[in-house]
């Protein structure tokens with residue numbers, strides 16, 4: 001192995017930089033914390049280190065903003081109701097290429113950088129994949145020096161903290177701002193009013209055109225909080241601007257005139273509830289009034305801010321689409337389309353057609369799911385009460401749109417009904433996905449299969465009307481957080497062998513292919529995995545008081561708990577192994593540690609029941625003397641970004657077992673593969689593309705294809721056939737139903753078995769069971785040949801270049817946004 005000196009793989013920290021960091025930290029100890037060092041807590045040291053890192057971003061941040069102001073390039077605005085950022089300190093230190101220096105400086109102060117980093121609360125302003133994607137994109141946009149801004153909500157409470165009590169999920173509030181947030185800069189002067197409710201009055205202006213006023217509204221103020229987003233190398237530092245709701249009532253004299261001071265303060269609290277809490281639903285919408293208000297709140301503030309910035313350089317609106325690209329992360333911000341029309345037509349006096357032309361050339365929309373329960377719709381009646389003018393605008397858009405459909409496909413009333421922005425079945429509802437498609441110039445899916453299914457199923461009518469409008473942008477993850485930061489030992493090993501170019505250009509990992517045949521490299525690679533497994537085992541022992549064997553196969557499924565993701569299929573396999581071991585029919589292969597982690601939406605009863613089943617099965621399996629060390633099942637509570645950073649580097653096997661056609665892309669699959677896990681997976685989402693890149697021989701494929709799933713469902717799927725046709729499967733289901741795992745309440749899990757046998761097994765677990773179990777046997781066999789396993793593991797890492805979010809963002813920049821890099825000098 002050749003050693004190559006480079007910034008991030010060198011052992012020694014730069015002496016000058018370390019000294020400067022030490023000086024800054026000592027200054028912050030005195031002037032920011034004001035404590036003697038003997039009294040400073042570990043949290044104080046975190047605060048000091050964070051402020052010191054923040055200082056080092058501030059200048060580049062200001063220079064970046066100044067450059068954008070001066071050059072006035074076309075800017076990209078990424079609108080997302082979620083940003084699942086996680087911790088910032090380590091990431092900032094690494095992206096500034098000062099991690100070694102911080103480590104050394106903290107060491108000289110008697111502190112350990114890992115312990116200090118652990119003090120930081122996760123910024124958990126997202127549910128799962130969609131929010132994490134937004135965070136990875138911000139990192140890539142800054143690294144690629146693109147003039148981009150993230151816009152979202154500064155929730156006071158992010159994703160709930162999950163605890164397991166008596167085997168069940170219990171939600172606790174995530175009070176992440178309790179000790180303040182050193183990364184954000186409040187901007188009390190950046191304040192916009194956002195209106196709700198009221199009514200619309202029509203009048204005819206002097207030039208005879210019909211105009212609309214939205215009057216008698218209630219107002220809430222949106223206040224900006226800015227967070228710097230450093231690209232790798234720290235040259236470009238972009239901005240993430242999150243809005244917090246503030247009462248505008250401070251200035252409302254009515255209350256004081258009425259002498260009702262207490263009511264005035266009470267109302268102030270009520271309006272500030274708007275940005276209080278993140279809705280903890282992943283891939284399901286609940287149609288709650290507060291959620292709609294959150295959406296409009298952040299959209300309205302963001303658009304006012306975007307137009308204000310545009311106006312500083314431009315006298316007319318004609319250049320808007322040449323200067324502004326707005327990406328809608330799912331339909332959550334789709335009301336933007338009606339809001340921009342309102343601003344241009346009602347406030348700035350543009351004609352309808354002119355405004356519509358500008359609007360549709362500005363927006364693009366990313367779809368994240370095909371599942372009907374996840375497609376957002378809002379009751380017309382709710383819209384009418386909260387956003388009456390927007391409802392009128394949506395009707396007007398719909399009128400013109402349906403006229404266009406009618407001209408293109410005359411006489412097809414059924415088509416009009418299907419494509420309308422309004423669902424007229426039952427209570428009338430607004431289809432937000434249809435609004436987003438009609439109001440955007442480009443729509444994208446997030447993996448090849450997903451995009452093809454969008455075009456051939458749910459959006460086939462739109463694809464026929466506007467061929468070419470739907471594009472594919474396969475998701476990616478940032479290698480800075482998911483390899484350089486999460487797995488420093490593997491990052492070091494890779495850099496020592498192929499240099500550090502991979503951090504910016506992940507395709508360079510291909511150079512590892514040759515090294516997969518190098519026994520010395522395999523040994524070093526194996527040692528890194530082994531150390532990461534020991535670290536996870538230590539964490540598990542500390543938190544769960546369960547000892548796991550680091551030599552066992554770490555079989556990992558971490559993601560939101562959802563029926564379509566099929567954690568239950570994983571459990572059926574665990575019970576199968578349990579039975580085989582007890583019956584003496586399991587070959588004496590390597591021991592297995594099955595680890596499952598993920599949160600269930602608080603109102604998703606079946607998902608919570610599955611968590612309970614996992615914990616109850618674990619209780620039996622882990623304490624059975626006949627099983628001993630051969631099989632362990634663990635549920636790791638509170639899966640979040642920081643826990644992912646611990647778990648992912650320790651995985652041997654990545655479970656990506658969703659029913660084919662249901663997972664739009666997945667990004668957890670990419671994180672695990674990038675860290676050397678082999679995937680056991682279905683042909684779903686980005687799994688397909690991962691398999692193409694790493695090679696079929698390095699991927700454990702099982703199960704029905706999306707086509708086969710569709711055909712089986714259409715031809716009348718009968719789960720009982722599988723139950724009667726497979727003795728092992730029947731035994732497993734009978735055990736669950738009979739209370740084997742819940743002796744204190746035997747029918748606790750009856751409903752789970754009923755969902756499979758009596759309610760149609762919608763996600764086809766029974767149809768895929770045999771194929772899955774057989775595939776797991778191949779996994780076991782390979783794990784007993786460690787050199788082969790290691791080779792395949794290395795080839796997985798080597799094949800992951802495509803899944804850098806840098807590649808994804810370059811595609812968006814070229815094919816959708818039409819923007820290029822703006823280097824900051």
Ligand SMILES: *Cc1c(COP(=O)(O)O)cnc(C)c1O
Nearest residue numbers: 128129559640641644666667668
């Ligand atoms: C990556 C990530 C996800 C998405 O995982 P999938 O397996 O793609 O569903 C969800 N939550 C967290 C915390 C993540 O880091």
